[in-house]
Amino acid sequence: MDWSFLAFVIFATIAILxxxxxxxQKTPVSxxxxxxxxxxxxxxxxxLLGAHFIAxxxxxxxTGAIMVLFVFVIMLLGQDEKTTDIKDTSLLFxxxxxxxxxGLLSVFLRAVMGSKEIVAxxxxxxxxxxxxxxxxxxxxEVLFKDYVFHFELVSFLILGAxxxxxxxxxxxxxxxxxxxx
Amino acid sequence: MFDSSTITLIFPWIILGFGIMATMLASSxxxxxxxxxxxxxxxxLVLVMITSAKLFNLxxxxxxxxxxxxxxxxxxxxxxxxxxxxxxxxxxxxxxEKEKLHISDFYNLVLLMVLGASVLVSAxxxxxxxxxxxxxxxxxYALVGFRRNDSRSNxxxxxxxILGGALGAVYLLGASFIFGASGSTQLSQIFEWSxxxxxxxxxxxxxxxxxxxxxxxxxxxxxxxxxxxxxxxxSPVAVxxxxxxxxxxxxxxxxxxxxxxxxxxxxxxxxxLESLKQLIRVVAVxxxxxxxxIMILQKNLKRLLAYSAINHTGYILxxxxxxxxxxxxxxxxxxxxxxxxVISCGLFLLLSQSETRNDQGLELVDLTGLMKRNPLVTALAxxxxxxxxxxxxxxxxxxxxxxxxxxxxxxxxxxxxxxxICTVIGAYGYLRPVALMVMRDPDPTAAEFNGTKSNQALxxxxxxxxxxxxxxxxxxxxxxxxxELIP
Numbered sequence: 001m002d003w004s005f006l007a008f009v010i011f012a013t014i015a016i017l018x019x020x021x022x023x024x025q026k027t028p029v030s031x032x033x034x035x036x037x038x039x040x041x042x043x044x045x046x047x048l049l050g051a052h053f054i055a056x057x058x059x060x061x062x063t064g065a066i067m068v069l070f071v072f073v074i075m076l077l078g079q080d081e082k083t084t085d086i087k088d089t090s091l092l093f094x095x096x097x098x099x100x101x102x103g104l105l106s107v108f109l110r111a112v113m114g115s116k117e118i119v120a121x122x123x124x125x126x127x128x129x130x131x132x133x134x135x136x137x138x139x140x141e142v143l144f145k146d147y148v149f150h151f152e153l154v155s156f157l158i159l160g161a162x163x164x165x166x167x168x169x170x171x172x173x174x175x176x177x178x179x180x181x
Numbered sequence: 182m183f184d185s186s187t188i189t190l191i192f193p194w195i196i197l198g199f200g201i202m203a204t205m206l207a208s209s210x211x212x213x214x215x216x217x218x219x220x221x222x223x224x225x226l227v228l229v230m231i232t233s234a235k236l237f238n239l240x241x242x243x244x245x246x247x248x249x250x251x252x253x254x255x256x257x258x259x260x261x262x263x264x265x266x267x268x269x270x271x272x273x274x275x276x277x278e279k280e281k282l283h284i285s286d287f288y289n290l291v292l293l294m295v296l297g298a299s300v301l302v303s304a305x306x307x308x309x310x311x312x313x314x315x316x317x318x319x320x321x322y323a324l325v326g327f328r329r330n331d332s333r334s335n336x337x338x339x340x341x342x343i344l345g346g347a348l349g350a351v352y353l354l355g356a357s358f359i360f361g362a363s364g365s366t367q368l369s370q371i372f373e374w375s376x377x378x379x380x381x382x383x384x385x386x387x388x389x390x391x392x393x394x395x396x397x398x399x400x401x402x403x404x405x406x407x408x409x410x411x412x413x414x415x416s417p418v419a420v421x422x423x424x425x426x427x428x429x430x431x432x433x434x435x436x437x438x439x440x441x442x443x444x445x446x447x448x449x450x451x452x453x454l455e456s457l458k459q460l461i462r463v464v465a466v467x468x469x470x471x472x473x474x475i476m477i478l479q480k481n482l483k484r485l486l487a488y489s490a491i492n493h494t495g496y497i498l499x500x501x502x503x504x505x506x507x508x509x510x511x512x513x514x515x516x517x518x519x520x521x522x523v524i525s526c527g528l529f530l531l532l533s534q535s536e537t538r539n540d541q542g543l544e545l546v547d548l549t550g551l552m553k554r555n556p557l558v559t560a561l562a563x564x565x566x567x568x569x570x571x572x573x574x575x576x577x578x579x580x581x582x583x584x585x586x587x588x589x590x591x592x593x594x595x596x597x598x599x600x601x602i603c604t605v606i607g608a609y610g611y612l613r614p615v616a617l618m619v620m621r622d623p624d625p626t627a628a629e630f631n632g633t634k635s636n637q638a639l640x641x642x643x644x645x646x647x648x649x650x651x652x653x654x655x656x657x658x659x660x661x662x663x664x665e666l667i668p
Contacts (some may be wrong), residue, residue: 157319
C-alpha cells in the first residue's frame, strides 16, 4: 500500500469524525475545538497534494486567526448553563433532515463515482512548479497576473464588509445626535 | 495582464472603484455632512452611465482574459443598473431624512452594491461571479438592516444574511462540481467542453443545478422565496426598491448566462436539456401560483409587493423557458426585466413619500380614500399598480405579452395558460389598493403623501415612461433584441 494513500485515509477519517463532532457536541467551546481538528486534517490533505504553502496558510489563518475569533465570540456572548441539545428537536424534524442529507449525499456520491475521470487538472503540474521555483512563486504568479482582477475585486469585498459592519455597529446615531441602544 | 486597450474596456468599473473610495474619504471628513457623499455618488453614477454608453457604441464583443465580458448585453445592463440606482439616490434623500437614516454610509453601500451588480452582469467566470455576488450581497445585507432601532429590520437583515451566506456555500459546491467535470471555471471554455464531451453528465448536472439554486434564491423563485416578504417588510423603502430592481436584474442576467452555459445542441446534452427544462417548469409554476395567490391575502403593502415580485419572477422564468430551444427569444427576458424595473422604481419611490400615522409601515388601509385628498398621487399609484397587473396601454402588458409569445413559440402552451390564470388572480391583488384609493371616502387615519417637487417630477417621469412604453414598445424591444447572449 502507498504511504500517501494511508495518510490520506487517516486525515480524511479525522476530518469526517471531527466535523461530526462539531455538530454533535453539546457545548459551543467543544464544537469550536473539534473544528480545529477538522482544519488540521485539511492542512494535512493539502500538504499531501503538494500544496505546502496552502497547508501552512490553512494552519496560520484558519486554526490561528479564525478559531481565535470563534472562541472570542463565544467568550463575549457568554455561555449559558443551558446548552443546545440535539435531543430537544422533534423526531419528525430529525428524521426529515437526516433523510434529506442522506439523499443529497447519495446523489453527490453517484455523481462523483459516475464520472469516469475528473478532468480538472490545472496547468500547474509538479514539474512546472519546480521550474518556477516553488509553490509560493507559482501562487504569486497566478494571483497577481492571471487573477489580478479577482484580487482587486476581493479587496472591494473586504472594503464592503468593513463599511457594512461600521454602518451597523456604530453606537451613536450620527444623524440625530442621540444615543440608541 | 492588462494593457492600455483593456483598461479602456474596464473603465466603468475603475470609475466605480474610485467613486467608492472618494465617497469614503468624503464621509470620513465630517460624518454629519452628507452632501459631498451624495454629490460624489451622483457624479460617479453619471460617469458610469456615460462610459457604459460609450462602450455600447463601440460595438465590441470581447471577453477580457476570459473573465469579464464587454458586449451589448453587459454594457446595456450596466447602463440600466446605474440609471436605476441614480434615480433612487436622487429620489430617496427626503425619505432617509424622515427616517433619520441619512448618513453618508448609505451612499457608500449603494455604490458598493452597484459595483457588485455591475461586475456580476458581465462576469464570464465562476470565480468572478462568486466574488461579485458577495460584493453585491454584503452591502445589501447591511442596507436591509439599516433601521437599527427597528426589530423587524434587524430580523430581516439577519435572515437575509444567514440564508444568503448558506446559498453562497451551495454555489461554491456547485462550482467545484462543474470545475471537476469540465476542467474550467470560464463559461466560454465550459461551452467548448460541452460541445465535444460525450458520456456521463450527472456530475456536471448536479453542479449546474446547485449554482442555479444560488441565483434562483437571489431572484426569489418559489421554493426559495421565504425570505422575501420579511426582508421587503423590514428594510427601508428605498432599499426595497433597490433590491427589486438592481439585485433582481443582476440575478436574472447571471441566471440566463448560467442556463446557457452548455451547448444544448451537443449529443450528450439532449436529455440534459429536458431535465433542466423540467426544473424551470416546476420553479416557474410554483412562483406564479404562490406569488399570485398569497399576494391577494396580504394587508401590508410591502409584503404585497414582495409576493408580486415572486409572481413576476415566475413570468421571467417562463420567458427563460422559452429561450431554451430558441435562444434568439432571449430579448423577452430583458424586455420584461426593464419594464418591471421601471414600474417598481416608480412605485417604491412613491411609497417612500408616504407618512403613516403609526410606525408599522404602510398598510393597505392607509390608502383609503386617497383620491379625494391627493388625486395626483392616486393617479400615479394607479398607473404603477395597473402596469404591474399588466393592463393594456401600460408597459406591463407588453412585457407579459412578449414573454407569453416566446413561450408559445417554443411549445409551452400549458404553462402559458397557467400563467394567464395567475395574471387574472394577481390582477385582483393589484386592483384592491386602486379600488381602496378611488372608491372609499377619506379616512382621517390614512397616510399622507408629501414629497418634494423634484421627487414628484421624477415619479411623474417614470409614470409617463410606463405609459409611453405601453403604447410604443418598439424602441425598447429593438434595443433588447441587440442584447444577444454570447457563449
